[in-house]
Amino acid sequence: MVLAAVVSIVVALLLPNIYKSTSVFFPTNPQTADPDRLLGNNENKLELGGRAEDLDRAITIGESQPVADFIIRKYNLYNHYGAGTPGDDAADNYVLHEFNSNLNIVHNERDAIELTFMDQDKFLAAKIANSMVEAIDSVNQQLTMENRRKLLGLYSQRYDSLKAGFERSRRQLIAARNRYGIFGFEMQGRYMVKQLIETEAALRKAEASGGDVAGLRRALRGLTKADGGNLINVESYVRGADSLTMFTSRVNNLQTRLIEAQAAYETARLGLTGRVSSVYVVQKAYPATKKTKPVRWLIVVGSVLLTFSLSVVVITLLELYRYNQRQPQGGLS
Incomplete structure (x- = not known):
């Protein structure tokens, strides 16, 4: 020990x-x-x-x-x-x-x-x-x-596609406005109706009093016919109203979607580069x-106790062995 x-x-x-x-x-x-x-x-x-x-x-x-x-x-x-x-x-x-x-x-x-x-x-x-x-x-x-990298690529493709579609529709809208002479539906409609009513009233007065009927007729034709010489006229307005409405709605829709796609792309790009723990x-x-x-x-302490325990076991076995050796061997004579 x-x-x-x-x-x-x-x-x-x-x-x-x-x-x-x-x-x-x-x-x-x-x-x-x-x-x-x-x-x-x-x-x-x-x-x-x-x-x-x-x-x-x-x-x-x-x-x-x-x-x-x-x-x-x-x-x-x-x-x-x-x-x-x-x-x-x-x-x-x-x-x-x-x-x-x-x-x-x-x-x-x-x-x-x-x-x-x-x-x-x-x-x-x-x-x-x-x-x-x-x-x-x-x-x-x-x-x-x-997955966020893949989503960023999808957002980028969607944004580019909407941007190209928006630019194409915007050019079509500008071309249609120049072709039909329509630059503002509400104000332009009010202007033509007002001018048409005033011109027609003046023509009726001229016919009754013998005034410049020919000039008023040309003015009235210019307001109503596309070949009358006026850029803004009722015939072009009516013919182009549906097309302009469609193009305007499409451009507005694409613009809204383009803004949303741009925000989603920027958010996804920030998410890819962000390091939130x-x-x-x-x-x-x-x-x-x-x-x-x-x-x-x-x-x-453990070594001493282990040594003590092993010593007790070994000594006990040794004493038992010696005890058995000292016992007389019995047998038949």
Whole structure:
């Protein structure tokens, strides 16, 4: 027992101190953190996570090998663990095993995730724990990034198509206005009716009093016929009213849709370049102020007690063996 105590004390003193750092965070639903949804609809608020699928997804991402490889390369853990040269199967397996054995990601009773990393360097442990949370956040955002790129392309195509259609319809509307001499339905209609009534009344008076009947007839023809010499006349107005109505309605409709498409495209582009965090970090990882292991007194006490127990067992078996050997051998004479 004394020898066990001495040996265990020496071994316990030679063991390095291990420190752990813990980060606590809540994952969110990636769809509620999508910027184009947030900007497009005020009802889609950024909600705090806690759903089982969000928790499982965050833990799965944190325990995945791509994330582990990223952290291993970022902090050069091959040299830190003394694993050897990257690319060697034995070295890769060793450093990955060491990394996973020091990492612990659990779902606690408050529906949050606790990510803990242990290392001899307390500052490195805190950095790796925080980097792990950032990596989980980044991968979580990437889950919707590809679909958002596809949507951005669709929004761009729709915007270009509507813009081309709007420009084409606008040119057709301008050409129709110049052709029929219609520049404003309401005011132009009132003007022609007023002029037509006044001219016709003047013609009737001239016919009764012997005035300039021929001039008034030419003025009346100019107001009513397309070949009368007037750009604005009733015949062209009637012929072009339906076409102008159709073109105006089409241009207005395309303009409204074009504005909506432009807003949707700009929102989608902002959503693609936006970096809205998909996790709520409740507690960042900080360098530990005291070691986690080894518990040296427990090692010494445990070694002594284990030695005592084994000694009792061995001595008991030995005494039983000796006792049996001392018993006289009985037999028939």
